[in-house]
Amino acid sequence: MSVTLNDIAERTGFSVRTVSCVLNNKKDRISEQTSEKIKACARRLRYRPNASARAIQAGRFNHVGLLLSQTESSRSYLPTPLIHGIYDGLAENGQNLLLTKITDEELSGGETPRVFRELMLDGLIINFHFRIPQRMESLAGRSGLPNVWLNVKRETDGVRPDDFGGGREATERLLNLGHRRIAYLDYISGFDSPEHFSRTDRYEGYKSAMVAAGLPERAIYCEKGVPAEDRIEFSKAFLSAEHRPTAVVTYSEGEALATVMAAASSGLKLPDELSVVTFSNDAIKGMPIATMILPWYQVGLQAAAMIQAKIRQPEKNPPYVVIPCTLEQSEFCVPPTSAF
Amino acid sequence: MSVTLNDIAERTGFSVRTVSCVLNNKKDRISEQTSEKIKACARRLRYRPNASARAIQAGRFNHVGLLLSQTESSRSYLPTPLIHGIYDGLAENGQNLLLTKITDEELSGGETPRVFRELMLDGLIINFHFRIPQRMESLAGRSGLPNVWLNVKRETDGVRPDDFGGGREATERLLNLGHRRIAYLDYISGFDSPEHFSRTDRYEGYKSAMVAAGLPERAIYCEKGVPAEDRIEFSKAFLSAEHRPTAVVTYSEGEALATVMAAASSGLKLPDELSVVTFSNDAIKGMPIATMILPWYQVGLQAAAMIQAKIRQPEKNPPYVVIPCTLEQSEFCVPPTSAF
DNA sequence: CTGAAAGCGCTTACAG
């Protein structure tokens, strides 16, 4: 049904080898005439090389898999820039990006999951951040498939954003502006046994900056999380307390939005009377909130570079890479209105 | 380097054919003994079938490509649920999802882009929403690669969310609650020559509901867009005008957030004194905003189903599919405080 | 300058 080298060979009267060489621009000195004839024929028949046939004898597939949790997608956070980073990093070297999801049943059951069972990938980028199934690590290790982990803490073979550094920098920025009463907000859960380390790390980053400045930390949260419908009221409460914070650092957009809403309806002027910095994937356009941007694109690029290094030298374990955040809409960090 | 059928054949003393049949569970009645021996050996050697070798003689690759714009990523909006929908739809039939990006240069240059040049995909899901390069359509047509378009208006072979219906439903909901002065906000641009039809469609949906109710429409926008830093003030202005709207429908989160902030700092109680409905991919947790959720996951599922139908019957052109939005956080649509 | 042939790893009629 589709055109093959053989078809072109028959049509032109040359051998398959000659056709192959011409179409691959092999130096094997072939006459201009022959070359032109063959190329013309290939164009006319709309010849397209069969990628599998090439892969089979190259022993390489030029595919890298991105592995996600099918069972619980929150375990495999996948912001768009992360995908683009991975793709762009792979594309530089002509590698293809294949998406794969895996269920917990597949991981616990007897059957080896398809990704590990078939030979179709040169490497695997694993995007599981917490509650990593036991068998995942062992499969990743045993399978012989070079692999790299995203956004999970390990000694080697992985990449993640610098949540700790981001928390510290945000806080330092506010300190430098003269703020003394800086709070840290997390309305989703406590910090003791979070699902993901970012929850602890961002807070610890904040704390380290406060400690270094000799100031008391003020963590505002509920052990069980603040229900969505109560968040604005919750923020109003701490904003109306005596010695309210003049600035806050928040875990994510949810806390930041609730807090600026609370501030606005309490009659506070933003950002003058309250500076808010949050972590997020994107700046929140139009809102008086500064944002520590999580560097997903760079994380993806780095993961792609790392998996390629591992494909070349599977025995080497590249050191873990941590990528810094950058502050956007920093104009919403301003000095406190009155010094204390 | 990696284990092949041949290796197992040699080790066990059986022929390659026998080994192949056993490992593929072919009915070809093979004795239990033989079967067990072969399976054991395969396990021991960690045999994994070579996917390319299979593809080559199946003539199928079981890969579907998702094509994005490399040059301008906004032309290829890719929210996470869309990817998951496509993946899940393909996975049901054992098909793999390959990501591909293409630059405008590749599309204009002489060289045929790799996706179209090599034979490695069974089908293509094209995710270009506007400023679609001339050559894209022609390549998609000529290449013989079955293809389906996402989120772009066509007669056949595509899927998109129902922006018009969403706008109409949001407005009808507010009308049914007793609102009469309902505005439509778009702070990004005018409706005359938008980049993407959703900008016109959402507005037209709103308008059609207002017209049907015999009410005047109130579109609030600036032809050139409202700069991010001015949005809250802009919203304050129309909220403090006489006969201000009691409810608003907004194109996207940006307008909705600016408007609730404006309302809060103007001392309005939400949602009682102002109902806000926006379009978005997700509910905005904790904010007094109802959301028309864009059905990306379903769009993805549908696109996957459609491309598979086209792979089976390339000559058929399945009718275009439009998928409805659903309202979340609808508790923030409430009747107006005083009847007018 | 070009052809005939082996081989990549697999599947599948064809024999026996």
Add this chain to the structure above:
DNA sequence: CTGAAAGCGCTTACAG
């Protein structure tokens, strides 16, 4: 119940 062989589409020494 199992083997020998052809073939999928390609690349690459090996000859000449």
